[in-house]
Amino acid sequence: xxxxxxxxxxxxxxxxxxxxxxxxxxxxxxxxxxxxxxxxxxxxxxxxxxxxxxxxxxxxxxxxxxxxxxxxxxxxxxxxxxxxxxxxxxxxxxxxxxxxxxxx
Numbered sequence: 001x002x003x004x005x006x007x008x009x010x011x012x013x014x015x016x017x018x019x020x021x022x023x024x025x026x027x028x029x030x031x032x033x034x035x036x037x038x039x040x041x042x043x044x045x046x047x048x049x050x051x052x053x054x055x056x057x058x059x060x061x062x063x064x065x066x067x068x069x070x071x072x073x074x075x076x077x078x079x080x081x082x083x084x085x086x087x088x089x090x091x092x093x094x095x096x097x098x099x100x101x102x103x104x
Contacts, residue, residue: 067104068080068081069102071088072101074088079102089102
């Protein structure tokens with residue numbers, strides 16, 4: 001098929017047909033994959049729910065970092081001590097005061 005000979009409207013129709021066909025094939029592939037997974041699980045005698053539970057990857061638990069420093073003139077401004085110093089911390093240190101005075 002020579003695409004350069006098609007009009008814009010013909011190309012759009014073709015594009016829509018391609019999208020529909022891709023969705024159809026993706027659904028078919030999913031069904032096929034699901035059937036294969038079930039067959040493998042049954043062949044080794046493992047219930048599918050057990051297989052999925054043991055192989056599931058979970059996001060590692062992250063603990064929230066505690067605030068170490070707080071701006072005494074604006075309590076909403078906080079810093080954990082990690083990463084770049086906020087402007088209010090730089091201003092504080094620039095005025096000759098120590099970081100220990102901001103410690104929570």
